[in-house]
Amino acid sequence: MKVKKWLDTPDLKKNEKYICAWHYFLLEVQEKLSRTVDEDKVKKVNMFILQSFYLEMYHKEEDFYSQFDSRLHKVKESLRLLLG
Secondary structure: OOHHHOOOOOOHHHHHHHHHHHHHHHHHHHHHHOOOOOHHHHHHHHHHHHHHHHHOOOOOOOOHHHHHHHHHHHHHHHHHHHHO
16 A cells, blocks of 8 residues: 555645755755854844745735745755855
8 A cells, every 4th residue: 555645645746845955055065164263144044044944924815835846946046146
């Protein structure tokens, strides 16, 4: 019997993609921040990520995964400019 029948996740493929994207994004940020000695920059990056993904409201009428993908793209671009 397949486990996905028991899971309460409507779109399992999108959810798996989201989990992988989030995981590898955090690993990438962690690796980049480990190379900086500027504690103020580290604090700003952490607050920016928290603000972008946890404090900014998600719209109920829109698909969560598309909103996440959009935010992830914008945050990656911003961090690329900030961290190199």
